[in-house]
Structure formats: C-alpha cells, structure tokens
Amino acid sequence: MLDQIGADSRLPLYLQLRDLLAAQIRAQKWQPGQPIPSEAELSQTYQVAVGTVRRAVETLMAEGLVERTHGRGTFVRKARFDNSLFRFFRFETADGRPLAPKSVIVSRKLIDAPRQAAEALHLKPRAKVIELLRLRMVEQQPVLAENIYLCAQRFKALLEKAPEDFGDLLYPLYERECGLIVASARETLTVETVTKAQAQLLGLPEKTPVVVIERTALGSDGQPLEWRQSRGAASKFRYSAEIR
Amino acid sequence: MLDQIGADSRLPLYLQLRDLLAAQIRAQKWQPGQPIPSEAELSQTYQVAVGTVRRAVETLMAEGLVERTHGRGTFVRKARFDNSLFRFFRFETADGRPLAPKSVIVSRKLIDAPRQAAEALHLKPRAKVIELLRLRMVEQQPVLAENIYLCAQRFKALLEKAPEDFGDLLYPLYERECGLIVASARETLTVETVTKAQAQLLGLPEKTPVVVIERTALGSDGQPLEWRQSRGAASKFRYSAEIR
DNA sequence: TAGTGGTCTAGACCACATG
DNA sequence: ATGTGGTCTAGACCACTAT
Numbered sequence: 001m002l003d004q005i006g007a008d009s010r011l012p013l014y015l016q017l018r019d020l021l022a023a024q025i026r027a028q029k030w031q032p033g034q035p036i037p038s039e040a041e042l043s044q045t046y047q048v049a050v051g052t053v054r055r056a057v058e059t060l061m062a063e064g065l066v067e068r069t070h071g072r073g074t075f076v077r078k079a080r081f082d083n084s085l086f087r088f089f090r091f092e093t094a095d096g097r098p099l100a101p102k103s104v105i106v107s108r109k110l111i112d113a114p115r116q117a118a119e120a121l122h123l124k125p126r127a128k129v130i131e132l133l134r135l136r137m138v139e140q141q142p143v144l145a146e147n148i149y150l151c152a153q154r155f156k157a158l159l160e161k162a163p164e165d166f167g168d169l170l171y172p173l174y175e176r177e178c179g180l181i182v183a184s185a186r187e188t189l190t191v192e193t194v195t196k197a198q199a200q201l202l203g204l205p206e207k208t209p210v211v212v213i214e215r216t217a218l219g220s221d222g223q224p225l226e227w228r229q230s231r232g233a234a235s236k237f238r239y240s241a242e243i244r
Numbered sequence: 245m246l247d248q249i250g251a252d253s254r255l256p257l258y259l260q261l262r263d264l265l266a267a268q269i270r271a272q273k274w275q276p277g278q279p280i281p282s283e284a285e286l287s288q289t290y291q292v293a294v295g296t297v298r299r300a301v302e303t304l305m306a307e308g309l310v311e312r313t314h315g316r317g318t319f320v321r322k323a324r325f326d327n328s329l330f331r332f333f334r335f336e337t338a339d340g341r342p343l344a345p346k347s348v349i350v351s352r353k354l355i356d357a358p359r360q361a362a363e364a365l366h367l368k369p370r371a372k373v374i375e376l377l378r379l380r381m382v383e384q385q386p387v388l389a390e391n392i393y394l395c396a397q398r399f400k401a402l403l404e405k406a407p408e409d410f411g412d413l414l415y416p417l418y419e420r421e422c423g424l425i426v427a428s429a430r431e432t433l434t435v436e437t438v439t440k441a442q443a444q445l446l447g448l449p450e451k452t453p454v455v456v457i458e459r460t461a462l463g464s465d466g467q468p469l470e471w472r473q474s475r476g477a478a479s480k481f482r483y484s485a486e487i488r
Numbered sequence: 489t490a491g492t493g494g495t496c497t498a499g500a501c502c503a504c505a506t507g
Numbered sequence: 508a509t510g511t512g513g514t515c516t517a518g519a520c521c522a523c524t525a526t
Binding site: 279282283284298301312313314315316317318 | 491492493494
C-alpha cells in the first residue's frame with residue numbers, strides 16, 4: 001500500500017490523503033469506534049499542512065467514514081442502521097407512542113442460494129446460503145416480514161446458535177459471532193402484491209399491495225455480506241424528501 | 245437588514261456571512277443564474293479573510309443555494325426539478341431509450357380550495373384556487389396523472405392563457421407568466437389504489453396500486469406556491485438509496 | 489491577459505473534553 | 508494542564524474561463 005503522498009499524481013493532495021486514509025480504514029488499521037491519529041500527527045507523518053489534513057478528514061466525514069468530536073478526536077464510524085427500515089414505515093401505536101420493534105426468527109435453513117441472493121452476494125449460483133425468515137413485531141402485531149440471506153461459509157457460526165438467542169438486532173450479532181462488520185448498504189424500494197404465504201405471515205388480506213425493500217449490506221471492504229428483502233403493508237409506507 | 249458582521253454574535257464569522265448572503269439571495273438581490281460578487285470583493289466589503297468567505301460560500305453551495313464554476317464565478321442556483329418525479333419511476337421504452345415525457349393539460353378550473361390544498365398553500369378554507377389536471381405521457385402512453393393547485397390570486401395570468409400553450413414544464417411558465425420562482429420543494433410518497441376516474445385516465449385496471457407523490461413547491465422566500473399530487477402505477481415505481 | 493475559483497501553506501488563537 | 512478539533516488570517520501559487 002502507498003504510504004507516501006504528493007510527488008507524481010495530478011490529484012489534489014487532500015484527495016490523495018483522503019484515499020490513503022480511506023484505504024487504511026477499509027483495511028481495518030483502526031477499528032470502528034477507535035480514533036485515527038490527530039491532525040497534527042497526520043500532518044507530521046505525511047508532511048502536509050494541517051489545513052490539508054483537515055480538508056481530507058472533512059471529506060471522509062462527509063462520506064460518513066469517520067466522526068469528529070471537538071476536544072476528543074476523530075473516530076472511525078460504526079454503522080448502526082439495523083432498524084433504518086422504519087424510516088420508510090410509520091407504525092404508530094393508537095396514541096402515537098414510539099414503537100419498540102421486536103424480532104422473531106421464524107425459520108433458519110441451509111439452502112442453495114436463490115438466483116437473486118447469489119447475484120447480490122457475488123456467489124456461484126448453487127452456493128450454500130443461510131436463509132432466515134424473520135418477523136418484526138410492533139405491539140404483538142407482525143409489521144414486516146424479512147427474507148435474509150447469508151453466505152453459509154462466512155456465517156457458519158450462526159448455524160450453531162439457537163435462533164431464539166439472536167436478539168432483536170442482527171448486525172451486532174454478525175459482529176459478535178462472525179467477526180463481520182456491516183459498514184454500509186444499498187436499498188431499493190419497489191411495490192408488489194403479497195403472495196399467500198406472506199399475507200398469512202403478516203396477517204394481511206390477499207393481494208394487498210406491499211412495499212419491498214431489498215437491501216445489500218456491505219462490509220468495510222465493500223464486499224456484500226447480507227442480502228435481504230423486507231415486506232410491509234403499503235398502507236403503512238411513507239417517505240418524505242426535500243428537493244432543490 | 246444587517247450589512248455588517250462580527251462584533252456581537254457568538255456564531256462563527258463564516259456562518260454569519262452565510263446567513264447574510266442567504267438573506268440577500270432570498271431577497272432576490274441577485275437573480276437566479278446571476279453571479280454574486282467574487283471572493284475577493286466579498287472579503288473586501290465585509291472585512292474578513294478570503295478563506296472565511298470561501299467557507300461561507302461553500303456552505304451555501306452544500307445547501308444548494310449557489311453553484312460555482314472554476315474560472316467563471318459563483319452563481320445563484322436556478323431550481324430545475326420539474327421532471328424530478330421521474331427519479332421515482334422508471335419508464336423504459338422497449339429498447340431502453342431515454343424517455344421524453346410530454347405534458348397534456350386535461351382541464352383547468354377555478355374552484356374553492358380543497359382542504360389539503362388550502363392547508364399546503366396556507367390559504368383560507370374557501371379561497372379560490374386554480375386546479376390543473378395534467379397527464380404526463382411517454383410514447384403516447386399516459387404514465388402520470390397530476391392534480392395541481394395554485395393560489396388563484398397570484399397565478400391569475402394562467403387563466404388568460406390557452407392551456408395548450410403551457411408547454412411541457414410548468415415552473416418556467418410560472419416564472420415567465422407570473423414572475424414566481426420555485427426554489428425548493430417537499431415531497432411525500434405514499435401508496436394507494438386508484439379511483440375509477442384515475443384508472444381511466446391512466447389506462448389502468450381498477451384497484452391497481454399507485455404511488456402518490458405529494459409535492460409542495462416553495463418560493464425563494466419559503467412561501468408555498470404550488471401543491472400537487474402525482475399518481476403513477478406502483479409497478480413502475482423504484483427508488484434506491486445508499487445508507488450508512 | 490485579467491479575473492475567477494481551487495489548492496496549499498504556516499501559524500495564531502479559541503473552545504471543548506479529559507485526566 | 509494537556510491535547511484535540513474549530514475558527515480565522517494572510518498570502519502564494521495554480522487552473523480554468525473569458526476576451
């Protein structure tokens with residue numbers, strides 16, 4: 001890996017430094033939650049002005065790779081968006097209290113990867129994957145049904161643990177049991193009508209429209225770790241955006 | 245309006261300057277598309293370092309209020325998102341050529357504001373509004389049906405012009421005919437099933453799910469100018485996002 | 489060639505967090 | 508008290524756009 005900077009490239013210094021730091025973060029030189037060297041230190045080791053270091057780190061910050069706190073330092077950011085699905089759905093209790101989504105693993109199987117899952121995870125068509133069916137509950141009512149696919153090889157630790165003990169959040173589980181850290185994700189939303197099986201799971205009438213959120217979760221090195229489809233009643237869907 | 249800076253506030257200089265410039269943009273001191281003074285000039289008139297000016301202008305840029313081009317200058321940004329709806333829908337021709345959406349005004353009426361429109365436009369419940377029904381066409385097929393509501397008072401020029409001459413884009417029309425410039429908008433997406441009338445307009449079977457995009461378009465002063473609902477077949481809906 | 493924004497430096501001082 | 512990031516300055520030089 002490059003550990004020097006400047007010299008030849010036509011790229012601005014601060015971008016070269018950004019790339020260099022980003023590469024080291026991807027390579028886990030510093031763990032998520034841990035601090036990277038201070039501005040002064042980076043300025044010293046790479047022989048660039050502090051202002052240039054700032055510019056590089058600000059770029060990383062804008063990209064969400066690090067977080068800065070005034071008197072404390074700059075830290076590699078931990079992703080925590082396991083329940084970000086709820087960004088797209090509004091599940092209100094009757095009196096509008098905040099929701100406390102519970103997870104129930106309905107089944108866990110070792111299967112040949114379905115086509116879409118294999119593609120998303122960059123696996124060969126017949127590779128083995130772990131399939132989890134999972135329900136997210138709000139006040140004892142199922143609101144989201146999820147099909148989750150994981151490369152069997154990398155996640156084999158999950159086959160030896162009782163699904164009841166998985167807990168409500170999967171990403172911390174992946175980290176704890178498999179040493180795999182989800183750093184980012186891509187989501188695509190579409191609308192379908194439910195199949196019979198899904199309707200039953202979610203307690204919906206047949207042919208109800210549902211919003212499908214397909215998510216590919218990526219590690220810090222950009223490799224796909226998990227692919228999932230989440231389905232919830234379209235009537236509960238709401239998404240707002242500002243445009244300019 | 246403040247035309248000096250520094251002295252009292254606990255806010256950083258560059259934010260004070262940002263606010264000051266933003267206020268002048270809102271007040272149309274410079275027209276959209278026109279340049280604001282150069283960094284050197286701003287530095288001179290407000291007696292701050294060029295670096296501080298840069299910081300302020302970069303903030304405005306991040307907020308989408310201005311655009312910079314290297315050797316040319318910094319310009320007040322014109323909004324141009326009339327067809328941003330298509331961000332949420334994918335209408336492919338059979339061979340995947342780029343689409344050229346056409347607009348047809350189906351009707352124009354002067355009516356009492358419906359409740360939602362009145363709320364969105366900050367009008368009294370029975371105020372008069374112009375209601376436009378409009379179809380967006382791709383390859384002679386209707387793909388989006390829109391209900392558009394405008395305060396009759398501010399948009400009365402549109403009552404005296406033939407709807408056939410409105411053209412494909414409304415926002416430039418508003419600017420040309422009424423002197424009203426759309427600067428930003430808020431959109432909310434939900435899913436419904438079509439009414440009979442809508443199904444007929446869009447050539448869809450009854451009870452087809454549709455995605456509804458409600459948009460409130462705002463002027464540069466933040467006042468609501470237009471409220472519209474756009475409906476398109478949910479099967480054509482697709483939205484992608486990166487999350488971290 | 490003149491004027492603009494873009495990069496980079498070197499350093500002062502401030503504000504915040506921690507021991 | 509120390510070390511961190513945050514603000515601000517002053518100026519050099521470069522790269523792009525226009526004329």
